[in-house]
Amino acid sequence: MTATDSTKHQKSKALKPGSRRPAKELCSECGLCDTYYIHYVKESCAFLTQHIAELEEEIHGRSRNLDNPDDWYFGVSQNMMAARKKEPIEGAQWTGIVSTIAIEMLEKGIVEGVVCVQNTKEDRFQPMPIIARNREEILAAKVNKPTLSPNLSVLEQIEKSGMKRLLVIGVGCQIQALRTVEKKLGLEKLYVLGTPCVDNVSRAGLQKFLDTTSRSPETVVSYEFMQDFNVHFKHEDGSEEKVPFFGLNTKELKDVFAPSCLSCFDYVNSLADLVVGYMGAPFGWQWIVVRNDTGQEMLDLVTDQLNTQPVMSQGNRKEAVQQSIPAYEKGVTLPMWAAKLMGVFIERIGPKGLEYARFSIDSHFTRNYLYVKRNYPEKLEAHVPEYAKRIVGQYKLPDV
Ligand code: FAD
Ligand code: SF4
Ligand code: SF4
Structure with a gap:
């Protein structure tokens, strides 16, 4: 590190693994407090200071237009589409658009490293963040x-490596902290590739979810809550297991999600340059949100490897969301046959494309709003962003 670099920012002693974090039980373990950037935790931590609108202005040149409901839901954007790789990467979560963009950026010399997360040798679900420097990593x-x-x-x-151009892949809470300390990293250019994220869990919580929900928890390699209202588990032998959302044991699973994720209102990763998910796209496709010119530059690197189509929206989610609120509160679980029937029915007539994304955002934001109101009433006003308040305000909520 050069002398100028070291004087650019303040440092504090990183916390030891396992020790209590400043956000206490709301900590999402984003990793900032494992570094000397913990010095900036007060203003960076998504659970201590929510300042999405201010950061949007800084990064995208404007914050969400609160007169435009699409902005409430999907954040600042200049383009959206559905896409899938012509040749999917085997074993990727969907078709591997995220990994492909990262590889192109590295191999074309646009960045020198990519922050991403592998798993440990012993446990396929134990995250191990790294700075990747080649395609294999x-x-x-x-x-x-x-x-x-x-x-x-x-x-x-x-900072120690002296790297100047970097790509970071991450979820909303990580990216909010990263954006707050971005200028202290000594970089010339930071690229941020985000994924949406919801209902995340600790490693122990994950085990409980798998044990409660899958027929064979020990062979699950990945899973996703899909647009057909089923959880799809992929198993080691390549087989797929589908469990309808409406058959999940909500009572058992109510406290499985991490408190951070039950208090999170950044489902769509507002501060990334480019977001790659699936929920606003037809089944089998990925959903892409370009937030700014940097995001477009990243997407342009791979467009020749993608099939694309415009985003679509169909159905009306509102009734289903309103009805799900008391059902979730009461922890209603349907018998499996009824859950399957309901899944088939809703898939036929239910929300599709962007309307499915709105359905998922509405359901999670109303649940999370009630969770914060019940457990952290003193945080409610400042922690819930204005766009989320508008989304939640469309529904009748029970008194808590
Ligand atoms: P791949 O090419 O397989 O690459 C996946 C990338 O994700 C890797 O680079 C890896 O570094 C990174 N990654 C993996 N796990 C984590 C983690 N825990 N934290 C940060 N980065 C990680 N999309 C939706 O549309 N709706 C959702 O509800 C939704 N929920 C999600 C919940 C979680 C916990 C995560 C991690 C993602 C979620 N996504 C969701 C995103 C979606 O599942 C895919 O990750 C995304 O579409 C990219 O697929 P891909 O095939 O292009 O990714
Ligand atoms: Fe620290 Fe991140 Fe936890 Fe906040 S969420 S307390 S910044 S590790
Ligand atoms: Fe972070 Fe929100 Fe995802 Fe939880 S749901 S890991 S708080 S982005």
Whole structure:
């Protein structure tokens, strides 16, 4: 590190693994507190200071237009589409668009390293953040680690390595902290590739979810809550298991999600340059949100490898969301046959494309709003962003 670099920012002693974090039980283990950037935790931590609108202005040139409901839901954007790789990457979460963009950026020399997350040798779901410097290391990070992941724990290594151009892949809470300390990292250019994220769990919580829900928890390699209202589990032998959402044991699973994720209102990763998910796209396709020119530059690198189509929206989610609120509160679980029937019915007439994304955002934001109101009433006003208040305000909520 050069002398100027070291005087650019303040440092504090990183916390030891396992010790209590400043956000206490709301900590999502984003990794910042594992580094000397903990010095900036007060203003960076998504659970201590929510300042999405201010950061949007800084990064995208404007914050969400609160007169435009599409902005409430999907954030600042200049383009959206559905896409899939012509040749999917085997073993990726979906078709591997995220890994492909990372590989192109590295191999074309646009960045010198990529922050992403592999798993440990012993446990396929135990996250191990790294700075990847070649294609193999990026590919070894493909597929979701569906657990809280300390992606930012490698931030000190970036400064020490003298790297100037970097890509970070991450979820909303990680990216909010990263954007707050971005200027302290000594980089010339930071690219941020985000995924949506919801209902994340600790490693122990994940085990409980798998044990409660899958027929064979020990062979699950990945899973996703899909647009057909089923959880799809992929198993080691390549087989697929579908469990309808409406048949999940909601009573058992109510406290399985991490408190951070039950208090999270950044489902769509507002501060990334480019977001790659699936929920606003037809089944089998990925959903792409370009937030700014940097995001477009990243997407342009792979468009020749993609099939694309415009986003669509069909159905009306509102009634289903309103009815799901008291059902979730009461922890209603349907018998499996009824759950399957309901899944088939809703899939036929239910919300599709962007309307499905709105359905998922509405259901999670109303649940999370009630959770914060019940457990952290003193945080409610400042922690819930204005766009989320407008989304929640469309529904009748029970008194808590
Ligand atoms: P791949 O090419 O397989 O690459 C996946 C990338 O994700 C890797 O680079 C890896 O570094 C990174 N990653 C894996 N686990 C984590 C983690 N825990 N934290 C940070 N980064 C990680 N999309 C939706 O549309 N709706 C959702 O509800 C939704 N929920 C999600 C919940 C979680 C916990 C995660 C991690 C992602 C979620 N996504 C969701 C995103 C979606 O599942 C895919 O990750 C995304 O579409 C990219 O697929 P891909 O095939 O292009 O990724
Ligand atoms: Fe620290 Fe991140 Fe936890 Fe906040 S969420 S307390 S910044 S590790
Ligand atoms: Fe972070 Fe929100 Fe995902 Fe939880 S749901 S890991 S708080 S982005």
